[in-house]
Amino acid sequence: MALAIHLLGIPTVERDGQRVVPPKGRKVWGLLAYLLCCDHPAGRSQVAQLLFGEADDPLGALRWNLAQLRRLLGEPQLLRGAPLELRLPSGTFVDVRAITRGTWLAGVRVPGLGRDLLEGMDFTSSPAFETWLMSERRHVRAASEAVLREAAHARLGSGDTKGGAELAARLVQLNPLDEGFQALLIRALNSAGDHSAARRQYDACVALLRAEIGVEPGPELAAAAVASAGLSAPAAGSATNRARWELEAGQAALEADDIEPGLRHLRRAVAEAHRCGGVETQVEALVALGSSLITAVRSRDEEGSAALHEAISLALKTGQRSLTAAACRELGFVEFLRGRYDRAVRLLEDSLADTEDDPAGHATALVLLGACFTDTARYPAAIEHLAAAVALSEGLDDPRPLTRGLAFSARAHLLRRDLAPAREAATRSRDLARESWPSYLPWPASLLAEIDLEDGDLDRAGQGFHQAFELGCRLEDPCWEAMGARGIGRVEAACGNTEGAMAWLLDAGVRAGRLTDAYLWAQGYAIDALCTVGIDRSTPEATRWVTDLESLAARTGMRELLARAYLHRCRLGDDAARIPATLLVADIDNPALRALLPAVGRSHADSHAQAPQ
The missing domain is CATH 1.25.40.10 (Tetratricopeptide repeat domain)
Structure with missing residues (x-):
């Protein structure tokens, strides 16, 4: 039996190409959406409280809706155990999964692409589920x-x-x-x-x-x-040689930090190679051009992405696998920065598959995958990938993969409050950056300062954050500036200067969002700290800041920041956020986050699934 589940737009289920008569009521669709969108099995009592908390017998209401769901899917043996895990027959099509886990080729063919999850349905009688659904709609x-x-x-x-x-x-x-x-x-x-x-x-x-x-x-x-301007007529001599000369001249200029001349040379290399049919040189030039637009120029990621996609299309024909991997890695970096983690992970995994002979490229892809998993609070996978990246990077001539891998390892441990390994990794990263990559220094420096803050050394933390902030300002990097400003704000709050703390934290949010291609997680991290201090001060704007954090985290899939947004809402008296907060926190392997659960939610987070029904 071919099964297809469409939840984008008006929900439908098809069996063998025939639309199934829909169930009565909306809760069956809500239950199906929740089970399909969750990455983990769900305890019966938790799902009952989420969807049927208003019923006299929430577990009884869940059993009735599970029976309706089995009829809808035509699978009488589904969902009979505990916890609830929806294991669909092989080959089942699910539109939500096609756009979040599939290739762009599969995703763009989804009939409901761009429409809301469970379009037109509301669940006002179940405010906790309504809260979850609003967040999931943003993500989809x-x-x-x-x-x-x-x-x-x-x-x-x-x-x-x-x-x-x-x-x-x-x-x-x-x-x-x-x-x-x-x-x-x-x-x-x-x-x-x-x-x-x-x-x-x-x-x-x-x-x-x-x-x-x-x-x-x-x-x-x-x-x-600006429409593509015509390039000057090709110089006398071999067009192939001319393309190669332009490529090498562009790369040399970029290495010398002559950015605009370098980009002009690379654009001419692309054009010359295209004129003479030198496809392999064209691919090299496109990868160099796209990578430079992304890493060396502010706010030109879209133009850089266009060049890299063209390079991939051509490289698939020429068999230049290493350049395909490099292009996928750079594209994955762009998606990572902008919080499009589903796309980033696919691109970075594609890069890994073609970098067996490029240890530095392979290690960089592993670092970025680990960073994606950290941003989305998948800590075991994050720590595993980052450890592999660090191990592979030891001894490489290029120190950047090791410096970056250690910094992101430090962040993953810091977020879980494993301070000893965090300090060790951040210290090594800082020392390497000082020696060979000064423009990266503010990142491990900010992490070390935050470790000092968690250890209670406010003076040392304050000095570290100020140094990182000043260096970030000299580099004009909004991410480094925001991390430093956020840290200074936290130190001021810890010292009892809430007015100064608010000023620094507000400034951190502005800096993090100054450019369109800045690191979105850093922006969310700054807003989270602002929410904490704002709620402590009973600041009227705190509700708006929590909404901003929830919207950003839900849209991108930053699960820990979303959980923290729910917890902030609980502190503001919104009881509808308690159950989704508890469910999400329970799914994240972070003891430091669990410690933030309010007492009313702790029993849900620690509960085990009930016996099968």
């Missing part, structure tokens, strides 16, 4: 946007400019205030040769941004609006 919508973005880039990279523009237009319809999405559409229209439409789109976007959020367009949008 963001996943739909990520699929459309990757699909549009991939189509453009393969030369399908019309298809790319159509997908980019759908993306802008979903989220017209995202400058990156607007830039992608404008660049797609320019690539398709419709420069007048691109200009109209740019003008409409500028007017929208000014009217809705009062901002001027950023550099990414402005760059996209």
Whole structure:
């Protein structure tokens, strides 16, 4: 029996291509959505409280709805044990999983792509479930946007400019205030040769941004609006040699920090290689160009992503696996920064598969995977990947994978309050950065200062955070600045200076969001600290800050920050957040987070599943 479950839009179930008569009531659909979206088995009592807490007999209501769900799916043996785990027949199609776990090719074909989870349904009689559903809807919508973005880039990279523009237009319809999405559409229209439409789109976007959020367009949008300028005529001599010379000149300029000349050389290398049919050189130039736009230039990630997707499309034909891996790794880095973790993990795993002969590249991909798993509170996987990255990086000529791997290892241990291994890793990372990667120094320095703060050494923590903040400002890096400012705010709060703490924490949030391609987790981390101090002070704005944190964490899948947002809501007196907070905390392997559970929720977090029904 072929089974298909569609939860985006009006929910339906199909068996062997025939739509099944829907169940009576909405709770069966809510139960199905919860079981499909959860990454772990769920205890019966927990699910009963989440969905049927208002019933006289919550467990009895759960049993009745489980029976209805078995009929809907045509699987009478499903969901009879404890805890509840929905093990569907092999080959079952689930639209939500297709967009969160599948390739962009699978995701873009989902009929309900871009529509709400359980569209039009509300569960006002179950406020705890309503809270969970609102968060999950945000996550699914963001996943739909990520699929459309990757699909549009991939189509453009393969030369399908019309298809790319159509997908980019759908993306802008979903989220017209995202400058990156607007830039992608404008660049797609320019690539398709419709420069007048691109200009109209740019003008409409500028007017929208000014009217809705009062901002001027950023550099990414402005760059996209400029139609590709014609390059100078090729110089005399071999076009192949010319392309290679431009590539090498571009790489040399970038190594010398001559960014704009380097980018011009790389663009000419791409054009020359295209003219003469030198596809392998074109791939090299595209990877170098895309990587440089992402790592060396602010707010040009969309343009860099476009070059890398084109490189992947060509490299698949030429068999340049190492360059495919490098392009996937850089794209995974962009997705990681922007909190599109489902896409990041797929890209980084693709990179790992093609880096057997590149230890530095393999280690970097492992570090980024570990960072993704840390951001999403999957700590065992995070620590495993980061340990493997550190082990592989020992002895490499390039010190950056080891420096980065140690820093992210320190962060994973710090978040779990395992301070001894956190300090050891952060200290090594700081020392390596001082010696060979000074621009990375603020990150391990901030982590060491936070370890000092957790150890109760306020003076040393304050000095460390101030040094990290000042260095971040000199580097003009919003992530490093935000981490330093957040830490200073926490130190001020610990010293009893709540007014000073609030000023620093507000500043940290502004700095973290200053650029469109900054690290989103750092922004959420700053908002979380702001919520803590704001609630302690009974600040009226605290409710808004908690809502901001919940929205960001739910959309991206930052599970620990989402749990903390729920816990903040509990502190503000919102009892509807207690059950989803307890369920989420129980699923995260972090003793430090469990210690934050209010007493009313602790019994739910520690409870075991009941006997099978």
